[in-house]
Amino acid sequence: MRIGIIGAGAMARALGGGWAAAGHEVRFGARRREAAVELADAIGHGARGGSIEEAAEFADAVLLAVPVDALDAVLRSTVLDGRVLIDCTNAFQPDTSAPDGTLNFVLAEDAVAERVAATVATAHVVKAFNLCAAEVWAAEAREFDGSRLSVPLCGDDPDAVQLVAGLAEDLKLRPFPAGGLHRARYLEATSAMTVGLWFAGHDSRAMFPPLAAASAARD
Ligand SMILES: NC(=O)c1ccc[n+]([C@@H]2O[C@H](COP(=O)([O-])OP(=O)(O)OC[C@H]3O[C@@H](n4cnc5c(N)ncnc54)[C@H](OP(=O)(O)O)[C@@H]3O)[C@@H](O)[C@H]2O)c1
Structure with a gap:
């Protein structure tokens, strides 16, 4: 599949690198073209770098791997019609009410x-x-x-969700459907809570029992 990655930072490297290694055609696009080219060269597997527009034009699926406050300008200046847009972003900002020295997060926006x-x-x-x-x-x-590391997916288009599920499997992850896009805000909130707890040294994973003990059966 042709995958465009907008951004050339940590998430672009991690996910784009994995997809390139799995055999996908990956093109990185960044506001500094040289950063995208450098990343593509470092990753290899035929990955290429260029402008944001070039990555978007090339791709069937596009990963948005830029800070949330960059999204509006990127989305409005890039032709993305008909693309599957994979949104991995988090609108984290530090929780200024946290006690001194504690790094907690709140969301700068909800959805x-x-x-x-x-x-x-x-x-x-x-x-x-x-x-x-x-x-x-x-x-x-x-x-x-x-347990295999799982990736919940929220989206309204079943084909797009299926496509991203396949991309998760290509990274040897387990995808599972988590509802329509209106539920994506809960994934965003979950991230703010769990990551904040991890940063505070708590094992967020330990908050949950395994499925068999979760008492999740309908009465
Ligand atoms: N890192 C994580 O562990 C992680 C985990 C889950 C989700 N996320 C989310 O993934 C997204 C990317 O995070 P990241 O860690 O990959 O960030 P990063 O390493 O800081 O990379 C951000 C990329 O976005 C580009 N960028 C920044 N401002 C831009 C703008 N105004 N217009 C165009 N490009 C811009 C940067 O380009 P320059 O180099 O030119 O600044 C860089 O290529 C964020 O929304 C973050 O919340 C991150």
């Missing part, structure tokens, strides 16, 4: 993926990959305590 979809109405937005650090996506490890 980034919905805003992306409203800005590019003809694209098919799927929220994915926002829950874990770039280093996690880039790492080899995929099994933890006997």
